[in-house]
Amino acid sequence: MKGPAALLLAASLAAASPAAAERLVLSLSTNLVAIGSNYTGARLVAFGVIERDTQTVSRVGPYDVVVTVRGPREGVTVREKERLGPIWLNRSQQKFVEVPSFLAVTSTRAIEDAASEEMRRRYRLGVRAVVNAPEFTVGRGGEEDKFRQALVRLKGKDRLYLENPRGVSFVTGEFFRAPISLPATAPVGNYDVEVSLLADGVVVARRNASFELVKTGLEEQISEFARDRPVMSGFVTAAMALFFGWLASVIFRRD
Amino acid sequence: MQIYLPIAEMPVSILLLLAMGAAVGFVSGLFGIGGGFLMTPLLIFLGIPPAVAVATQSAQIAASSATGTLSALRRNALDLKLALTLVAGGFVGTSLGVWFFAAMRRAGQLELVIVLSYVTLFTVLGSLMLAESLREFWSVRRGVVRPRRRGGEHPAYLGLPFRVRFPRSRLYSSLIPIVGLALAVGFIGAVLGIGGAFIMVPALLYLFRVPTNVVIGTSQVQVLCTALLAVILQATLNGAVDIILALILILGGVFGAQFGAQAGRTLRADLFRFLLAILILAVGLRFVIELVVRPTEPFSLSVQELRR
Structure with a gap:
């Protein structure tokens, strides 16, 4: 949790359309996670501020925040063992050409409560939505679904795909923090952090940051x-x- | 105490690795085999990528067989002439095996070939050795003295052309079956990713009747050469040798191998063959179980490549 926290704050933005939505300012506690001989995983924190002004529309309900961390992409083959006579062997398989090696979704509350299914699908909110997205595999439809399920289950067992529905907490009404923990097996490379702000179940602002995991x-x-x-x-x-x-x-x- | 492995890219417990190295080293020193067929599954079980596991344990095998070779040299318990003949044949077999390996991988059936070979080879070999060993125990208990081999009495294949004398092994045999054995072992070893000493040792014991104390030293020389070649090839072609992991395994392994070799010196020859038979049969049965029992998780993942 070291590092120049204010660095990304300066790189805030002016991209949002006028008189409408909130603006999101995002900063990670570090942009570089170093692996030494005693490395057993790392923890970092994403800090965010919701900027409102007089023209911003007023909201009825509380804000929701969804933080999605994606590791470097990899090609994965999922194989299924089937029975052939007396023995079990790998028969059918499904290739996933480019999937995130690590995927963590942290939010203020359960993703199903924070966003509608339509929202989740469109903005890829939640592990399920990311994995079920059409770009996730060059699929053949139907049959492949069990392979996606298996991928999520097996990656989940290694703590590489996970969801934390209570991870993001608001310090004040506009200031939130989201801890990100990397298991030791998460691969070296570039990690994308994508933060979505939801109000009344609708995504009103998004912001990206990234950090790098390197050996030293x-x-x-x-x-x-x-x-x-x-x-x-x-x-x-x-x-x-x-x-x-x-x-x-x-x-x-x-x- | 955890340490991060730079090539395997994961942390592991040093003490656990040392213990594993020592245990496999003990077995390796006891029987004069490499122990790769025990170490590789253990490392993969820890979560180390299979390519790194196969490549790195060759370094440990090289170290413990170097120790074994040196101590056998000192006790004059090896047949260098026989060993070098085996090494020469083995290199040719290994090259053929690597070619076959690539061909099967292209055909998409490599995993099945590997598991089925393990099952067939280990259960058949283990059962044969166990049966032979039990027969021997039985006849000793009933007081039947089995006739010792007399001079001039030998299996027909030893009498093929190109006969060469191996005085240290009390063997006068044609080169054809010896080089054929080395070829087969090299081939199987390359396909299964193992040194093949566990095939070589029983073959020398049963097919060529080489004395037990000479077999171990001779097989150690052959294992040493194969393992050194494997380390260099694996590092060059795949970059899969993790030097930190190798160092820890070697440290555990060389000490384990010493105690194993000492235990092996006091072990009776018939008991030695009985234990080796049990060990090989057990590994074979493990693969049978893996093949036959309904898996709790029928799905498995394999990561091809990382895009950085």
Whole structure:
């Protein structure tokens, strides 16, 4: 939770149409999450302010906020085991070409209560809505649905796809904070944070930010070495293995 | 105590890895096998990506078999001539196996080939060895002394052309079955991602009647060469060797291998063969269960590539 919190505040905007909706200002507690040798996951916070002026329409109900964090995209194949005679083996499969490796949706209350199904589908609010979106896979329709369900279930088990319906809290009427926690298995890369502001079940403002998860120090050097000098790193590992093998035979020498 | 693995990109407990390395090292030192067929499933179970698991455990196998080779050299308990013959044949078999591996992957049936090979190979091999071992126990208990092999009495395949003498192994055999064995082991090893010593050891014991103490040392040399080649190829072609993971596994493994080798020296030959049979059969049955029992989660994910 370190980092220049005010950095993104300055980059606020003037994009909203006049005399209508609220404006949203967003800032992350950090833009760079570093992985060291003792990394076991990270926590950061998205802070947001709702800006209103005299021309902004007045709202009846309270505001709702939905924060969607998407990790770097990856290609995933979901396979299903089926029975063939006495044995179980993978038979049917579904490829998902570009899915977020990590997907966390945090909101002020359950997403089903905060937005109508139409809203959820149009703005991709909630894990289900993101996964069921047509761009999620080059699908064949119908059959593939169980593969989407399985993808959500299996990713959920690894804490890579999750929903937290009570995560976002309002500090004051216009100022909110949303904690984002990354499990240790979340992959290295660029993460998008998308914040949607809802009033009376309608999305009135959206704002994006991003942060990066990077390896630092020794971890970075080792993976760079393995990537840039692969032959050398193979020989170094082999030499290390031989050295320790020899060392052990010397230590344990009995005759 | 957790440490982050830079290539596997996940944190793991150091103590757990050390213990796993030591346990597999013990088995490896005891039987003169690499232990890859035990270590790979364990690492994958921890959540380490299969490519990284297969590639990295080769480094541990190289280390513990280096120790084994050196101590066998010191005790003069290996047949270097036989070992080098096996290594030469093995390299050719490995290349063929890598080619077959790629062809099956293109056909989309690689996983089935792997599981079925494990099941067939391990259960058949394990059952044969167990039966042989039990027969031996039985006849010893009933006081029947089975005749020892006499000079000049040997299976027909040893008498094929190109006969070579391996004095250390008390073997005078044609090169054809020996190189054929090495080819087969190299091929199967490359397809299944294992060293293949667990096939080599029983084959040398039963088919060629090489003395038990020589078999272990000889097989260690062959495992060492295969594992070193595997580490270098895996790092070069796939960049999948995690040096931190390798280091931890090696540290646990070399010590485990020492105790294993010491235990192996005091083990009776018939008991040794009995235990090896049980171990191989157990791994085979594990794959049978995986194949036959209704899975609790029929779906599985595999990530192809990350777009950064």
